[in-house]
Amino acid sequence: MPRRFGSYGGAYVPETLVPALQELERTWRGARADPGFRGELSRLSRTLGGRPTPLYFARNLTRRAGGAEIWLKREDLVHGGAHKFNNALGQGLLARRMGKSRLIAETGAGQHGVATAMIGAALGLSTEVYMGEVDMDRQRPNVERMRLLGAKVVPVAAGSRTLKDAINAALRDWIANVRTTHYLLGSAVGPHPFPSLVAGFQSVIGREILRQARREFGRDPDLAVACVGGGSNAIGTFHPMLRTSVALLGIEAGGPRGASRGAASLSRGRPGVLHGAYTYVLQDRDGQVAPTESVSAGLDYAGVGPEHAWLRDRGRVTYRAVRDDGALAAFRWLAEDEGILPALEPAHAIFAAVGEARRRPARQRVVVTLSGRGDKDLGVVLAALARGA
Ligand SMILES: *Cc1c(COP(=O)(O)O)cnc(C)c1O
Numbered sequence: 443m444p445r446r447f448g449s450y451g452g453a454y455v456p457e458t459l460v461p462a463l464q465e466l467e468r469t470w471r472g473a474r475a476d477p478g479f480r481g482e483l484s485r486l487s488r489t490l491g492g493r494p495t496p497l498y499f500a501r502n503l504t505r506r507a508g509g510a511e512i513w514l515k516r517e518d519l520v521h522g523g524a525h526k527f528n529n530a531l532g533q534g535l536l537a538r539r540m541g542k543s544r545l546i547a548e549t550g551a552g553q554h555g556v557a558t559a560m561i562g563a564a565l566g567l568s569t570e571v572y573m574g575e576v577d578m579d580r581q582r583p584n585v586e587r588m589r590l591l592g593a594k595v596v597p598v599a600a601g602s603r604t605l606k607d608a609i610n611a612a613l614r615d616w617i618a619n620v621r622t623t624h625y626l627l628g629s630a631v632g633p634h635p636f637p638s639l640v641a642g643f644q645s646v647i648g649r650e651i652l653r654q655a656r657r658e659f660g661r662d663p664d665l666a667v668a669c670v671g672g673g674s675n676a677i678g679t680f681h682p683m684l685r686t687s688v689a690l691l692g693i694e695a696g697g698p699r700g701a702s703r704g705a706a707s708l709s710r711g712r713p714g715v716l717h718g719a720y721t722y723v724l725q726d727r728d729g730q731v732a733p734t735e736s737v738s739a740g741l742d743y744a745g746v747g748p749e750h751a752w753l754r755d756r757g758r759v760t761y762r763a764v765r766d767d768g769a770l771a772a773f774r775w776l777a778e779d780e781g782i783l784p785a786l787e788p789a790h791a792i793f794a795a796v797g798e799a800r801r802r803p804a805r806q807r808v809v810v811t812l813s814g815r816g817d818k819d820l821g822v823v824l825a826a827l828a829r830g831a
Pocket of ligand 1: 524525554671672674675676740741788813814
């Protein structure tokens with residue numbers, strides 16, 4: 443398990459956390475080699491999570507694009523409505539293996555908080571979720587879901603009162619309670635070993651895609667597309683394909699029309715340290731973390747997983763930004779063409795995939811990871827449509 447991806451990654455944390463990070467890495471190494479752990483992970487992925495998720499041929503969307511075939515990896519059908527379950531389950535089982543009785547997590551839109559609350563309930567671990575006050579107001583239904591699932595939601599009043607402040611609060615809690623508590627980090631970000639650990643648990647997405655593609659069309663896809671917030675659904679999609687010839691495209695949030703940054707760390711940021719890792723960060727001239735803007739709360743983060751930073755520099759994965767209006771257009775296409783309401787995060791990837799399919803011949807296959815369902819976004823979408831977007 444690499445500590446660094448080129449010069450990216452590492453563990454820029456206070457000394458008090460070093461033993462906990464080492465324990466986590468050691469536990470994961472042991473778990474990966476343990477058939478009992480792997481058996482339970484795959485059993486619960488299947489029976490609680492609903493895996494494997496289907497690979498769906500989007501015939502009407504393909505017709506709209508007028509080129510290559512578009513296939514959707516249906517992570518929106520995972521328990522809880524997004525890929526977040528895959529990571530929450532894996533880390534929940536690791537927490538239990540380490541004998542920790544308490545989970546803490548950060549959440550922005552609330553999706554990771556809900557996934558952690560579900561796993562906390564299922565595994566019998568007490569759960570507290572840090573959430574910025576601004577996000578609690580914007581994402582009320584997820585706050586209620588977490589509470590109904592038995593988790594405590596802790597409001598964070600510091601800073602911009604959003605995701606990055608919630609991560610800081612969770613890290614502080616972890617430092618104070620590290621003996622009893624596992625910090626169930628929600629994306630492929632943060633200090634080593636989290637980026638590798640989360641990539642490991644999310645790689646089930648890419649492994650299933652390759653297996654299903656070989657069954658459905660007898661070979662690998664030509665292109666795989668995924669949206670990038672912290673980068674967990676994208677790294678899970680890409681990881682098993684890094685040593686194939688599949689072209690890989692990561693889509694960041696470009697934000698509203700005219701925004702200078704959006705939340706596109708790889709397209710518009712520069713290297714720096716955020717939340718314990720050296721990676722691309724949206725920052726001002728003094729190196730202060732810059733405010734981000736996106737229609738999708740799940741992509742609204744100033745940093746990105748360090749492995750993506752390295753894949754970008756090496757040119758193995760191409761990263762581009764899609765703006766809010768593109769995501770809203772793709773939301774409507776998928777709803778009207780295929781009868782699927784996508785989350786606004788993967789709607790960015792769908793928009794890019796339609797553009798790519800249009801430029802490619804009909805014999806090619808483009809797979810898009812549909813990372814979650816759109817129920818949580820109906821308010822945002824309806825408000826945008828009412829404004830004439
Ligand atoms: C949280 C979330 C994302 C962004 O997180 P990644 O770690 O980049 O995958 C994307 N899609 C959905 C549906 C989400 O809930």
